[in-house]
Amino acid sequence: xxxxxxxxxxxxxxxxxxxxxxxxxxxxxxxxxxxxxxxxxxxxxxxxxxxxxxxxxxxxxxxxxxxxxxxxxxxxxxxxxxxxxxxxxxxxxxxxxxxxxxxxxxxxxxxxxxxxxxxxxxxxxxxxxxxxxxxxxxxxxxxxxxxxxxxxxxxxxxxxxxxxxxxxxxxxxxxxxxxxxxxxxxxxxxxxxxxxxxxxxxxxxxxxxxxxxxxxxxxxxxxxxxxxxxxxxxxxxxxxxxxxxxxxxxxxxxxxxxxxxxxxxxxxxxxxxxxxxxxxxxxxxxxxxxxxxxxxxxxxxxxxxxxxxxxxxxxxxxxxxxxxxxxxxxxxxxxxxxxxxxxxxxxxxxxxxxxxxxxxxxxxxxxxxxxxxxxxxxxxxxxxxxxxxxxxxxxxxxxxxxxxxxxxxxxxxxxxxxxxxxxxxxxxxxxxxxxxxxxxxxxxxx
Amino acid sequence: xxxxxxxxxxxxxxxxxxxxxxxxxxxxxxxxxxxxxxxxxxxxxxxxxxxxxxxxxxxxxxxxxxxxxxxxxxxxxxxxxxxxxxxxxxxxxxxxxxxxxxxxxxxxxxxxxxxxxxxxxxxxxxxxxxxxxxxxxxxxxxxxxxxxxxxxxxxxxxxxxxxxxxxxxxxxxxxxxxxxxxxxxxxxxxxxxxxxxxxxxxxxxxxxxxxxxxxxxxxxxxxxxxxxxxxxxxxxxxxxxxxxxxxxxxxxxxxxxxxxxxxxxxxxxxxxxxxxxxxxxxxxxxxxxxxxxxxxxxxxxx
Amino acid sequence: xxxxxxxxxxxxxxxxxxxxxxxxxxxxxxxxxxxxxxxxxxxxxxxxxxxxxxxxxxxxxxxxxxxxxxxxx
Numbered sequence: 001x002x003x004x005x006x007x008x009x010x011x012x013x014x015x016x017x018x019x020x021x022x023x024x025x026x027x028x029x030x031x032x033x034x035x036x037x038x039x040x041x042x043x044x045x046x047x048x049x050x051x052x053x054x055x056x057x058x059x060x061x062x063x064x065x066x067x068x069x070x071x072x073x074x075x076x077x078x079x080x081x082x083x084x085x086x087x088x089x090x091x092x093x094x095x096x097x098x099x100x101x102x103x104x105x106x107x108x109x110x111x112x113x114x115x116x117x118x119x120x121x122x123x124x125x126x127x128x129x130x131x132x133x134x135x136x137x138x139x140x141x142x143x144x145x146x147x148x149x150x151x152x153x154x155x156x157x158x159x160x161x162x163x164x165x166x167x168x169x170x171x172x173x174x175x176x177x178x179x180x181x182x183x184x185x186x187x188x189x190x191x192x193x194x195x196x197x198x199x200x201x202x203x204x205x206x207x208x209x210x211x212x213x214x215x216x217x218x219x220x221x222x223x224x225x226x227x228x229x230x231x232x233x234x235x236x237x238x239x240x241x242x243x244x245x246x247x248x249x250x251x252x253x254x255x256x257x258x259x260x261x262x263x264x265x266x267x268x269x270x271x272x273x274x275x276x277x278x279x280x281x282x283x284x285x286x287x288x289x290x291x292x293x294x295x296x297x298x299x300x301x302x303x304x305x306x307x308x309x310x311x312x313x314x315x316x317x318x319x320x321x322x323x324x325x326x327x328x329x330x331x332x333x334x335x336x337x338x339x340x341x342x343x344x345x346x347x348x349x350x351x352x353x354x355x356x357x358x359x360x361x362x363x364x365x366x367x368x369x370x371x372x373x374x375x376x377x378x379x380x381x382x383x384x385x386x387x388x389x390x391x392x393x394x395x396x397x398x399x400x401x402x403x404x405x406x407x408x409x410x411x412x413x414x415x416x417x418x419x420x421x422x423x424x425x426x427x428x429x430x431x432x433x434x435x436x437x438x439x440x441x442x443x444x445x446x
Numbered sequence: 447x448x449x450x451x452x453x454x455x456x457x458x459x460x461x462x463x464x465x466x467x468x469x470x471x472x473x474x475x476x477x478x479x480x481x482x483x484x485x486x487x488x489x490x491x492x493x494x495x496x497x498x499x500x501x502x503x504x505x506x507x508x509x510x511x512x513x514x515x516x517x518x519x520x521x522x523x524x525x526x527x528x529x530x531x532x533x534x535x536x537x538x539x540x541x542x543x544x545x546x547x548x549x550x551x552x553x554x555x556x557x558x559x560x561x562x563x564x565x566x567x568x569x570x571x572x573x574x575x576x577x578x579x580x581x582x583x584x585x586x587x588x589x590x591x592x593x594x595x596x597x598x599x600x601x602x603x604x605x606x607x608x609x610x611x612x613x614x615x616x617x618x619x620x621x622x623x624x625x626x627x628x629x630x631x632x633x634x635x636x637x638x639x640x641x642x643x644x645x646x647x648x649x650x651x652x653x654x655x656x657x658x659x660x661x662x663x664x665x666x667x668x669x670x671x672x673x674x675x676x677x678x679x680x681x682x683x684x685x686x687x688x689x690x691x692x693x694x695x696x697x698x699x700x701x702x703x704x705x706x707x708x709x710x711x712x713x714x715x716x717x718x719x720x721x722x723x724x725x726x727x728x729x730x731x732x733x734x735x736x737x738x739x740x741x742x743x744x745x746x747x748x
Numbered sequence: 749x750x751x752x753x754x755x756x757x758x759x760x761x762x763x764x765x766x767x768x769x770x771x772x773x774x775x776x777x778x779x780x781x782x783x784x785x786x787x788x789x790x791x792x793x794x795x796x797x798x799x800x801x802x803x804x805x806x807x808x809x810x811x812x813x814x815x816x817x818x819x820x821x
Contacts, residue, residue, distance in 0.1 A: 009545050009725065010718075010740040016541040017717045020534050021614050029671025029719075030641070031712035031743055034649060036665070042792045046800060057799075059792045075795075126817065146817055153819030170771025178813040225813045231787065233771045237779050241787055245809055301810030305785050312784045318810040328807040336784050344784075354806050379806055399664075405793075411804065437800065441793065735776055 037064050038445035048435040052116065053083040075128035077148075084118035086431040088258040088376035089286055090363055090424065091115065092270050097283035099200045101257050103188040106200045106280050114431045117257060124150045138165045146180075155182045161227075170233040178225040185218045186256035193290025194370050197259055200280040221251030237307035245301065250294040259286040260376040261363045268422030271366045287364055289375040291357075297322040312336040326380070328354035342395035348407065350387035356380060362415050362429050378431050383413030389437065400444035407437040456496050458489045463644045467492025471499035472507075472609050474633020478620070481627045481644050491624055495616040499632060502612040506535070508555070508603040518594060518602055525588075525595040533592040535604060535611065542721060543584040549728040550721070553596070554696035555603040556581045561694060561701065569690070579699040609635045610674055610720035617716075629668070636673040637716045652710045652745060664745065672716030676723035677708035677747075693727045704731040706746040713742055787811075 044057040061075045087098065089109075097108045100119050109115040130144035139162060146157040161176035184190060191198075229243035261270045262285040270284035303316035314334040321327045331351045338344045357380040359373035389407025396402055413430035420429065456469040465488030467478040476499060478492040508515045518526050528536065542550040560570040560578045580599075587596040596602075604611070609632050617630050617637040627640040629648045638648050647667035652675060666673070677691060690701035705727045713719035722740055726733040737744045772780070779785060788794050794811065802808040803820035 010722070010742065012541065012545045013718055013721055014714070016538050016545075017715055017721075020538040020611070021618065021715060021717065027640075027670045027714075029712045029714050029743075030647075030669035031650075031671060031673060032667050033745075034647075034665035034667045040790065040792045042796060044796050057796065059796060061792050061795075077795075077799075122819075124818065148817045150819050155817035157817055159813060167771055168773070176813065180817060182817065182819075184819060225809065227809075227813060233780060236772050236776050237785075239780060239785065239787070243810060243812075245813075247809060297807075297809075299807070299810045303787060303811070305787060307779045307782075307785055312782075314789070316811070318807070320807040320810070322806075324806075326806045328805070330807065330810070336789075352801075352805060352807075357806070379804060385805065403790075409800075409804075433804070435804075439793065439796065441790065443790075734781065738777060 033065065035064070035066050036445065037062055038443070039063075040441070040443045042439055042441040045438040046435060048083065048433055050116075051083060051118070052433070053081060053085060053120070053435075056080045070131075070133035073128070073130040073132070073144075075126075077124070077126040079122075079124040079126075081120070081122045081124070083120060084116040085120055085257070086378055087115050087117040088260055088289060088378075089115040089284075090261040090263070090270065090376075090429055091427055092261075092284070093423070095283070096270065097281075098259075098286065099197055099280075099282055101187045103198060104200055106282065108283075112427075114428075116431075120257075122151050124148060126155075135162075139163065142176075152186050153182065153184055155180060157181070157223075159225075172231040174227075174229050174231070176225075176227045178223075178227075180223040180225075181220060182223070183218055183220040184252060184256065188256075190219045190252065190254070190256045191288040193254055194287050194374065197282050197286040197288065199282070219252030219256075221249055221253060223247065223249045239305045241301075241303045243299075243301040245297075245299045247297040247299075248294070249297075253291045253293060253295060254289055255291075255375075255377055256288070258289045258375060258377045260289055260361070260374055261286055262366050263363045263421060263424070265365045265367055266422055268363075268420065268424040270363075285366070287370075287374075289377065290373050291359065291375055292324065292373055295322055295324055310338050324380070325358035326354055326356070328352065344393050346391040346393065346405075348387065348389040348391065348405075350385075352385040352387075354383060356382040356416075362419055362424070363421075365421070378411075378413060378433075381413050381415065381430065383411050383430070385409065385411040385433075387437075398444070400442065402443075403439075403441045405437070405439050405441075409433070409435040409437060454496075454500060456489070456492045458485060458492055460485075467495070469496040469499070471496065472503050472612065472633065474609065476632045477630075479629040479631075479648070480620075480624070481642055482624065487624065487626075491620050491626075491628060494619050494623055495630055498616040498619055499612050502608065502615065506532075506604045506608050508601070508605070515603060518596075519600075521595075523595070523598040525593050528592050528594060530592070535607070536589060536594065536602075537591060539602075539604070539607065540584065540589060546725050546728070548583075548585070548697050549695065549725055550606065551582065551584050551696035552602045552604060552606065553582050553584055553587065553600055554694055555601050555605060556599075557694045557696070557699055560699075561692075575699040582696055582699065606724055607717065607720065609633060610672075610716045613637050613716045614672065634675050635716050635720060636668065638668045638670045638673075641669045652708075666710070666712075666745065668712070671712060671714055672719040673710060673712050674716050674720035674723050675708055675710040676720065676727050677706060691727060693724070695728060702727055702730050705729075706733050706748045708747045709733060709737070710745040710747075711737065711742055712744070 040061040042059045046055040058078045061073060064072045091112055091114050094111050095108050096115055097106050099106050126148035128144060128146045130142055132142040134140050142161040144159045148155040157178060157180035159178035161174060163172050163174035165172050225247045227243055227245040229241060231241045233239055263270050272284050273281060297320060299318055299320040301318045306313040316332045318330040333349045334346055336344050336346045359375060360380045361374050362376055364374060387407055387409045389405055391403055391405035393401060393403035411433040415429050453470060456467055458465060458467045461479060464479045464481050465485060467488055469476050478495045480488050480491050482488050504510055505513055506515055514528055514532050539552040557578050560574045613630050613632040613635045614637060617639055620628050621639045627642040630637045636650060642648060647669045650666045650668045650673060652664050652666060677693060690703060691705045693702050695702055709723045709726050711719040711723040713722060722742060726737050729736040734746055803818060
């Protein structure tokens with residue numbers, strides 16, 4: 001049936017009904033969805049192999065719909081993290097001892113193992129609130145706030161976004177701005193960049209923070225994000241979006257818990273420190289990392305949703321480049337495949353590749369002048385990652401949506417051969433990562 | 447049907463901020479909610495609505511011997527002259543047949559002899575459907591108000607319009623008889639008369655999903671106007687993994703495939719809402735786009 | 749002359765169909781209106797994924813704001 005036929009019916013029907021029912025006066029209909037809450041909840045389990053990080057996360061996003069397409073969203077996330085993270089030092093052929101971030105004790109990594117700091121344990125509470133409403137016939141605005149608290153980290157943020165529809169709502173332009181201020185109060189204080197890892201002091205150092213660490217002040221960073229985007233309906237079953245975003249972070253951008261091994265320029269082995277009786281000190285020379293105090297990122301993101309006889313393909317690509325000289329490419333593909341009246345399977349593949357930050361280096365070399373910036377954080381290195389997952393979703397007897405998904409995430413990095421020295425060439429210096437993501441989601445009240 | 451008629455009577459009880467009258471008509475539970483103080487007034491309005499519902503049921507039900515529908519269907523090919531109200535309904539049906547390009551057809555009831563929608567998996571053979579289809583088609587009927595003639599074996603019925611028509615008619619009588627805000631519900635076909643005063647809106651539950659056990663309801667706020675639902679999440683036929691709606695396409699004799707399980711439409715009158723929801727189901731996969739084009743508010747359940 | 753007219757007609761048809769094929773009429777939005785055709789089908793899943801990758805990779809954001817607000821990176 002052509003669109004013209006579609007249009008003509010309601011007028012003719014109204015006339016015929018009027019004839020049938022006589023002159024009974026009736027007001028124009030007024031009906032709408034009952035305003036109410038709906039909820040999107042998820043329980044996420046994330047676990048890395050080799051007893052590294054594990055995270056159990058509970059997420060609740062609730063939405064209250066009001067008349068005239070206005071709504072309020074409130075989000076809550078609770079994270080419980082345990083496990084260990086690579087501290088940045090290189091594996092050695094002998095055991096290595098490091099000072100804990102608290103500065104009060106040491107821990108030892110066996111010979112040949114990737115040094116990981118296993119004192120890591122944290123919980124996080126994050127909340128978000130957003131209000132969205134139309135502004136006139138073609139505009140919509142969304143304003144929001146966010147905050148999160150961890151043991152050593154707090155975040156507060158504000159965001160706003162405006163969009164306008166054009167071309168029979170086939171085109172939507174949007175622009176958004178987000179401001180955030182994060183402050184860090186690291187366990188043991190924030191160490192000054194590129195200074196030697198301290199000795200452990202088995203008592204309170206008296207600086208009032210209850211630990212034996214650095215007495216450095218709390219640190220903070222400011223982040224400004226700006227996004228502009230266009231969403232375009234191409235056809236009845238194809239929708240695309242392109243976003244450009246700019247992000248400017250300034251302030252303390254170091255990871256206060258990450259260090260670099262200082263190695264011998266010939267053998268490539270970490271420089272040992274002669275033990276002093278009565279002093280609990282690291283076994284080898286390590287320096288705290290130091291990153292620039294500003295970072296500017298540019299991202300171009302594009303996404304397409306394509307409907308093909310019941311199946312929906314969701315494909316996106318992101319290119320990011322920043323002034324730390326990291327470039328990254330991300331391709332994300334999902335195919336939602338209905339397997340019944342109210343069930344679907346959704347395979348997911350994600351490919352990620354990034355180049356190393358310009359100041360990324362696996363180690364510092366003893367005797368060389370100190371660089372301005374250095375970090376051996378694997379997340380600033382050159383690596384590829386792949387995610388493969390499968391999601392199964394279904395409608396419950398009560399008309400709500402449930403899903404489970406299992407994903408495997410694998411990172412494999414490589415360090416340029418010219419950055420390695422001597423014995424380092426014979427060993428695996430990059431902490432490859434394998435993780436599983438298991439999520440159960442439940443949406444109700446819609 | 448006879449059992450139902452034997453049970454004709456109304457009940458009135460105090461509801462939540464209103465009086466609630468109940469009765470049974472047209473194979474459905476019916477109710478009248480009125481924002482009135484007085485039980486007697488509520489009883490009067492319910493009686494008014496029930497009497498009209500029963501009148502229309504008796505007059506237009508295809509199960510009642512000797513009524514106008516029986517006379518038409520048993521005419522055996524001869525012409526039948528009908529009264530004004532029946533003629534108006536037939537005129538309406540003829541108009542709907544025209545503007546829906548044959549999707550709405552009051553002669554399609556014959557197909558129900560070969561199609562049984564009991565949730566089972568038996569479907570009739572092609573020959574059986576083709577045979578029945580010979581007796582279907584408003585185009586084969588001669589209608590010149592007020593005289594109708596159709597070939598022997600053809601039948602008409604107002605099953606697709608009767609309840610909506612009845613609730614609109616009853617609403618007209620209630621509206622004249624009282625200044626109160628009332629909600630009439632004839633088995634899921636609703637009319638709200640005047641905006642309610644004691645509440646924001648009438649909360650109307652519509653079936654949200656196939657689920658015999660839980661009776662899932664989605665709530666709609668209805669202030670004034672008509673609301674009707676077509677399709678039925680529970681009445682369907684499964685055959686070789688394909689789900690057939692119980693709504694038959696009179697042009698093919700086969701049930702609609704790829705139609706929403708049910709569609710609820712809000713319109714100025716229940717009759718309009720009912721016609722739009724029925725026609726939407728008969729658009730199959732294009733049901734939603736059809737309704738988008740009509741500029742009405744609707745709730746589709748796929 | 750006829751050829752030129754034909755060319756003009758073709759060109760015009762091309763322009764017109766080019767304009768109208770980009771986008772749809774309001775009553776053709778049945779597929780686009782489906783939940784699974786929204787750019788973000790599950791806001792919680794999108795947020796948890798953003799959070800995981802933010803803490804494990806040097807890139808973030810793109811779809812929306814940069815994410816973060818976490819000491820994990």
